[in-house]
Amino acid sequence: MIPEDHPRYASLVARERIADAVKAGIVVIEGASAHGRGEAFDYLLGETTTPSAAGAERTAAAFFMKAAHPVISVNGNTAALAAEAIGELARATGALVEVNLFHRTETRMAAITRHLAAHGVEVLQGEAERLLPLSHDRALCLREGIYASDVILVPLEDGDRCEALVAMGKTVITIDLNPLSRTARTATVTIVDELTRALPNIAAARREMTMEEADRLVRDHDNTRLLAEAMATMQETLSHALD
Ligand code: ATP
């Protein structure tokens, strides 16, 4: 048991979840490494949702509100860390939930689907087809899910897949603690925040949003500004680390 008064409680709980999910066949060992990269950037953010990230989360809610066919794409790390929050966001936005894996096997697909279902998430099922302009199994998705989406949330996404989705004309929202990643730089909306902090904020913003606010946020959205603000916060942390 991790003591609740440990200063790194949240981080240790997240690591334990990832480790348990590796044992359960939900997260691949490469996913544990990707988690570590995220943690390093979160340290530079102060492990908190910055005002800029909170704004990005509201903007994401606005794009969801204006979507005709929103989809949430879930991978192993996302399922391991945030199954309940995915369900909550799906209910708040009316988005479909599709499991989409970089390291895809039918066993893993089934394990993740079961884990999500156990946490109250209804997962879209069907025959995956090679519909994304990518080589290998990364191209696989559901015709009535990711392929048909106009707005898609891809947390912790690989840069290549993010680029392919943008090239298909979709509005791509990502959650990625690394503002320098290709995913962060390619997405339509980049939320530089930790997954488990970001998801409930998007759901809460969506529940209280008016169409008027959604229109304004979509119109005024500037992703380069979001990235610059995240980088400025990180620079600030480093500049004052020895004060
Ligand atoms: P890219 O291919 O986009 O240039 P990458 O190779 O770093 O970047 P991956 O490792 O495929 O991307 O994806 C993981 C990304 O998700 C990393 O950028 C990492 O910083 C981020 N990340 C990991 N865990 C979390 C988390 N819990 N919350 C938010 N972001 C996270």
Ligand code: MG
């Ligand atoms: Mg990558």
